[in-house]
Amino acid sequence: QQKYGWWSAFWIQSPIIGATLDPAESGTEVDIMECFNESEIAAHNAFTGGYGLDMKHKCVGGVKDIDKTEFHRFGLLWDESGYTY
Secondary structure, three states: OOOOOOEEEEEOOOOOOOOOOOHHHHEEEEEEEEEEEEOOOOEEEEEOOOOOOEEEEEOOEEEEOOOOOOHHHHHEEOOOEEEEO
């Protein structure tokens, strides 16, 4: 993203997140890449419990000083051992 105010994002999300407090039953939101500010990738995140008072959040990393003139690839490996960004 190269314009002020743009918000780029790449994520996966359960359509029923927050329907229960059990993420095994109602899923999560997993942020693979989000960019709020020019040249800064926000932390990779995982959310469970919906978006209200029951929300739980885990921040698992991020990247600063991205060269916006270059092409970048983002991805997520999701297997039985967990998530790898």
